[in-house]
Amino acid sequence: xxxxxxxxxxxxxxxxxxxxxxxxxxxxxxxxxxxxxxxxxxxxxxxxxxxxxxxxxxxxxxxxxxxxxxxxxxxxxxxxxxxxxxxxxxxxxxxxxxxxxxxxxxxxxxxxxxxxxxxxxxxxxxxxxxxxxxxxxxxxxxxxxxxxxxxxxxxxxxxxxxxxxxxxxxxxxxxxxxxxxxxxxxxxxxxxxxxxxxxxxxxxxxxxxxxxxxxxxxxxxxxxxxxxxxxxxxxxxxxxxxxxxxxxxxxxxxxxxxxxxxxxxxxxxxxxxxxxxxxxxxxxxxxxxxxxxxxxxxxxxxxxxxxxxxxxxxxxxxxxxxxxxxxxxx
Ligand code: UT7
Numbered sequence: 582x583x584x585x586x587x588x589x590x591x592x593x594x595x596x597x598x599x600x601x602x603x604x605x606x607x608x609x610x611x612x613x614x615x616x617x618x619x620x621x622x623x624x625x626x627x628x629x630x631x632x633x634x635x636x637x638x639x640x641x642x643x644x645x646x647x648x649x650x651x652x653x654x655x656x657x658x659x660x661x662x663x664x665x666x667x668x669x670x671x672x673x674x675x676x677x678x679x680x681x682x683x684x685x686x687x688x689x690x691x692x693x694x695x696x697x698x699x700x701x702x703x704x705x706x707x708x709x710x711x712x713x714x715x716x717x718x719x720x721x722x723x724x725x726x727x728x729x730x731x732x733x734x735x736x737x738x739x740x741x742x743x744x745x746x747x748x749x750x751x752x753x754x755x756x757x758x759x760x761x762x763x764x765x766x767x768x769x770x771x772x773x774x775x776x777x778x779x780x781x782x783x784x785x786x787x788x789x790x791x792x793x794x795x796x797x798x799x800x801x802x803x804x805x806x807x808x809x810x811x812x813x814x815x816x817x818x819x820x821x822x823x824x825x826x827x828x829x830x831x832x833x834x835x836x837x838x839x840x841x842x843x844x845x846x847x848x849x850x851x852x853x854x855x856x857x858x859x860x861x862x863x864x865x866x867x868x869x870x871x872x873x874x875x876x877x878x879x880x881x882x883x884x885x886x887x888x889x890x891x892x893x894x895x896x897x898x899x900x901x902x903x904x905x906x907x908x909x910x911x
Contacts, residue, residue: 583780585759587710588911590756591652591749593645594878595627596865601742610735617739622840626742626866626891628727636668638745639723642874644816646719647682650756654682657749658715660689661705663698663722663870665899666729667691668767670779672810678721685720690888695774696836697764698722698870699746701816706750713752721747722870729776731796741797741837741865746874757892757908763818765811773807774799774899776887808838808903809845812895815905816850819893823907827852829891830907832880835895837862837872846895869898 617623618853632883638869647654660682662675675689694701702720709715723745732738741864750759777783779795789795794838820827827850835843840862847858861876868875873894886892890909897906 583710585713585752587750587752588754588756589708589748590597590754591646591648591650591873591907592747592878592881593642593649594744595641595876596627596744597633597638597646598809598874599628599630600625601628606739609732610738612735612739619843621740622862622867624863627744627759629725629737629743633725635664635667635680635723635725635745636674636677638725638743639664639674639721639747641677642676642723642747642894643682643707643719643721644746646678646747646749650754652717653723654684655686657682657684657687657717657719658855659709659718660684660687661702661720662689662691663694663720663860664691664697665693665869665908666722675722678839693898694870694898695868696838696867696872696903697896697900697902697904699873699896700762700904701764701902703906704764707759707762710750710752716752718750719747720750721745723876724869726797726869729795729797729819731793736801737797737799737856738900740867742868742877744865744868744871746802746871746878748874755911757886760907760909761823762818762904763815763822765815765902767901770807770901773804773901786894805839805842806902808836808842808897811901811903811905812846812897812905815903816893816895819905819907830893831886831890831891832857832859834859834873834876834880834892834894836866836898837876838867838897845877872896898900
């Protein structure tokens, strides 16, 4: 029997309406539009309304992905949610998304791979579908990073934004075949990006709040170096595994963490023209797990792929975690 290949058969994304511009940030911390643009390429990011959460944004992106796949919520068998800003530590955000979508038949689970969540979900969904366990898996990557961003810390608050993305991965239908996914992790460097309090090591207390320990802490320039190297290496591992060259890639979608990281990556792919590197960093900033999925959804809406065209995507984040994937239009 021919093995069924997992395909992305529908995509969706959701960005909150409120814009936080560099000019707004100039009024909040000692920074400048010029510094932010030069060092990060960012001009704006989106911020969720008080009544919007990771689950509600994720459900909206999920609804759009299900509609674009041309199926209904009750055909979803499993929901995978990648987030580092879950609504609660428990219950899972996947259960809240399941309820919001009315996907009554679906089981679900949250996955914590920080900004690399999207490729991690892709490999899990591919495995579920190609093993024949499930027919339709909904992957959702959603973040309300504004809830854990310290707007008194200029080294981090300029970077992050809120948003959500989703894909339906299925054994049936036309779409983007998930040809290959390569993942990696290095817990030796867990301290480089961390939210110190709120877990069992440092439960919430008056002291942790007073010490501002419930926010993202990042050793920015160290993380920068690892991001470039790891994303490049995982992309090349994927290409080598498939026996294809970068010349056979139509688009590269890197994690939208910093335009300088994206440019440094681009230099390492000499056959990929710069207009084939898809960027949303200028308008959405770093939306962590959601970033690659939001960019993929925008790319497909803006320039649908011809049959046989390939997208290479890659992400990197806390853990450290990283990953890359190759998608081919069928
Ligand atoms: O998604 C997970 C992965 N995340 C990333 O990949 C992020 C990786 N890191 C970065 O994108 C960059 O390291 C940052 C954008 C965070 C920082 O850029 P940088 O070029 O590495 O700057 P830096 O941290 O080395 O800081 C340079 C200077 C410092 O001043 P001194 O010590 O040289 O006097 C900072 O205090 O820039 C200062 N600075 C700022 N100045 C104005 C830091 N943040 C700001 C700011 N405005 N917002």
